[in-house]
Amino acid sequence: MKPLFASLAAGLLATALSAAAGNATAQDLLIRNAVVHTATAAGSLRNADVLVRSGRIAAVGSGLSAPGVAVVEAAGRPLTPALFGGITAIGIEEVSGESPTVDATLTLGAGAQPVMTVRPEFDVTLAYNPASSLIPVARIEGIGFTLLHAGSARGGSIVGGQGGTMRLDGSLDPLGPKVLFVALGAGAAGLTGDSRAAQWMLLDQLIDEARGRIAPDSRHSLLTPAGRAALAQFLDRKGLVMVEVERAADIVQLLRWSARRHVRVAIAGGAEAWQVAPALAAARVPVFVDPLANLPADFDRIGATLENAARLHAAGVAVGFSQSGDASHNARKLRQLAGNAVANGLPWDAGLAGLTRVPAQILGVADQLGGIAVGRRADLVLWSGDPLEVSSVAEQVWLDGRTQPMRSRQTELRDRYLPGASR
Template sequence: MSRVLAIAPRRLRGGALATGLALLALGLAGAAGAQAPGFSDPGQGVLIRNATVHTAGPQGTLRNTDVLVQGGTIRAVGAGLSAPAGVATVEAGGRPLTPALFGGITDIGLEEVSGEEPTVDGELSLEDQPVRPEFDVTLAYNPASVLVPVARVEGLGFTLLAAGSGKSFVAGQGGVVRLDGSADPIGPRALFIRLGAGAANLSGKSRAAQWMLLDQMVAEARGRVPADSPHALLTPAGRAVLARFLGGQGRIVVKVDRAADIRQLLRWAARENVRVAIAGGAEAWQLAPQIAQARVPVFVDALADLPGNFDQIGATLRNAALLQQAGVEVSFTQAGDASHNARKVRQLAGNAVANGLPWEAGLAGLTSVPAQALGVGDRIGTIAVGRSADLVLWTGDPLDVINTAEQVWLGGRAMPMRSRQTELRDRYLRGVGENGLPPAYTHGP
């Protein structure tokens, strides 16, 4: 370790102490070093030969197929391709090759230790004027976060940064980031709103008030309420931002579970002509035909199968399958600590497949579906000529967690397959010393 960060233990609360010391006292600088060195030059190119190529696009699955990458872009897909001069060759031996996967809706790069407030930037909590759609969490994104390589070595190449509900059910904006060390998000922003019982305390203790407040905000953004009204909810900047989303520039991602609330959301979206997506949607299957007709994508938690609250009484493991059968575009996200456990999104897709979702739809839910839904499908999410070479070579079926990512390429660069977790693992599993412990436990001269 080149340096150690001094942390005052009294500032770390509860269970965050152990996590904080593990991540911070061992040196966040090590994470940055795990990202930059060792990246291959995208100009060199690579030919991945004899793979089972799951394109997640119109071509479907191509067996015994080669993929040629040059300049960070997929240049050719086919059988028997020749490697141009200076292009390295990787023999896949029939193993699966997929687009880099979607990590779900997370705070990767917005938090390091969830219990240590200075390392958490995903929520806004203002007392005087809490409704601030202009709040944009992507401005706080840290591409050198410890969590970036932790997610990337698991085959994840992009995620949707979310604004979390602080003191407003209108949380703010987020966006798609690629986990390749890039500092800036790609594609249009998303606006995050939370509806239902979980946000009732943020809207006068009634979910009915959420629609009243939304209608007022829409009226303000569309100029039907004077800007100097003493009862205005939005700042001038907030009006401008909301007006963009009302004009179709980006998705409004709504965290909602109860079927009755989803019904109201579909009516509101149709009335205001806005593009929405559902996150969570535990009871979305009950309105599958209506959701499909409205062309609303759903980011489901495929492990939600119990009535964890009164908004999830109808939760079922068949949610994803029932939605997909009705024609809904289904992707995945997870409840709880999604940032530190983003790798589990593969488990969500695998469980959805085990409960009736077609395998191809499961893979699409981790690749092409979220890319298209979030406005970046013209660049990432599929394996096709002209797309960014964001690829993963797997040891086996990527939806079976027994398998792992063998190599990840983002923008044609071979990513270092190491993270802070793998470095700690290797450190403490090195050879045993005279005292019967690994050398890292040895103290004294």
Template sequence: MFGPVAAAQDVLIRDATVHTVSARGSLQHADVLVRGGLIAAVGPGLSAPAGVQVVEAGGRPLTPALFAGITEIGIEEVSGEASTVDSHLKLGEQPLRPEFDVTLAYNPASVLVPVARVEGLGFTALGATTGGGFVAGQGGVLRLDGSLDPIGPRALYLRLGAEAAELTGQSRAAQWMLLQQMVDEARGRIAADSPHALLTPAGRRTLAGYLAGQGRIIVAVDRASDIRQLLRWAQREKVRIAIAGGAEAWQLATELAAAQVPVFVDALGNLPASFDQLGATLENAARLQRAGVPVSFAQREDVSHNARKIRQLAGNAVAHGLPWADGLAGLTRVPAQVLGVADRIGSIEPGMQADLVLWEGDPLDVAHYAEQVWLGGQAMPMRSRQTELRDRYLHRARVR
């Protein structure tokens, strides 16, 4: 009902303020030519080949399609109905299962896909959650164009700190003990047939791949001391990590920058919601960026049904010191780079996927909206179940 059209369209978007989110920066009165689902050319005064549709932008902003954050779009339909939630694994006393891959349950026909898409969101990091273990499992990048399969490498999701303590014997120290044992198993330092082994053969192979740098480990963690331990662990084991949340990450900005560890910031976090977040501040993103840390964004609540709020996170970070261009990059290029898909999406350059959004106004200001979204050159229907219900009942109200 809300899916994309059958084939990519050739289109020339003329006279836009093109925010390329690349070394070219923002281009005034520029054109973008799309051919065969890819960006063919970017610049002023481009000619429209015969038969190519022309969209007059009138100087309005054109950006890459935005990152929806780390979500459960397509693997959670109704959070209160367990039969519609596929984001976590519960196996009781069974071994931890890093091989668990939530992308296998992704439903591109989920009503949440167009709800996010009409807001200018074009891709998401589908994340495993920690309902079954502090090592949650794997996720991947999904484009919200109706595709079934993820793009790019998988990511492994962990949670550390107080929020995961109930999954590790009520001790955050036990998290490091268990994590080190899993590493030792994956590296062959503990025999696979040991009666004390934590991992299955598939789990050992999966974790070994991440230890060899074949994917990124994304860790939900907030407290500065836990982040410091995480940096030491990542350096010792030579693994690529990213941080999600990071309420107190700004306290280690220099160390994070030196290690080139990106942070998915909750830019609305300014209160100590837990003892792990006593140092929360609205300037978190700005302080990290000034130190040279790659900054993107991720919500803590309403991550799937209200993915649109991620624009508010970026705008809020800009209001508290993050440069505007870095706010937009945090919703486009930076997450694409962190997740290993920047060769395809996240910027407006020739050869990239034509995942584009034409905006009515500033994309980081929630008072403005997306006028048209193209994914792979396809003009997406700018409607969802929510918009159709709105229009239906507004019409009824007028009739009465």
């Protein structure tokens, strides 16, 4: 191994081992005199303290005392829950152009014709690597958890498979229930015979198979026995199906289908969701939006607008955030995107909620993550300023009350090559 790569590898290994060791046991901690943005009904508390015992939040208030406990003086700076990093492939995609490091998609075949096999039992969380270099890159920017995305490559199906909520603390296993991913619209039409209409036909057949209305040995069957069992876990509103869809007309069809088939859904993307916001609110279907989706990148997003999040929120829709493009390597930008949503009409509290409380509630982990409240995990971030401002930085991150190393591959490279840095 060349000296440069040996040095970088050693630094990354040390960072990974340090993070793992730091999370081996929980820590007691008292953070004093902060502006505590709880992301709960309690709102934002000035001159407040947060007491952490055994990795959980033990008290939130003013003038707290805990003799013998390590104290951090916040000096009026903002304290928030650790943020949601969006729907990403962090930990299952290291270098997008190097296939052995990519585990986020399933390829079932090749060619233009749809492959008549669907594998909802495909679970990307089994490939998660807690030592991925992308994890500390996101974590030092205040990101504490993400939803792993499962998708289909060429020759796959519109049912991408299952993902899960991963904490960026070195844990190997997901937190909370799994999420099933489905892609609809023009972008997925190539997986259904180049027909958007065929997507609903195939989804209906999958439901019928999972409910036992089509014999398992039928020559028209799309699911394996394991696939039937896996899909059945998401029926009767028992699990969450995350649907990647953009066009307003497709969203209306989704609402009709989910009501008819008793499937609980959330939307990822939803560039035109604002056009049907009242229907989404009535159905209690949340939307993970990209606040920078403003141009008609394709015919499914003609109605894209920077005010999407604000209009959805005003109608009573639960709004979370995710981003298009290289979300895994740029998760740190998600809070900036939330700031853009605020700049375009979304209330500030709703912007923070879209990075904390809302995704935690949607993903079924709100009893542990997404808010600063007694009993929840002490996953906290102390900021230099407003966390939705691009100029602010995360000064310290705690997961389960443990102080996280504020180092990553990028900081190692920075320190190595800055003029005057030791070599």
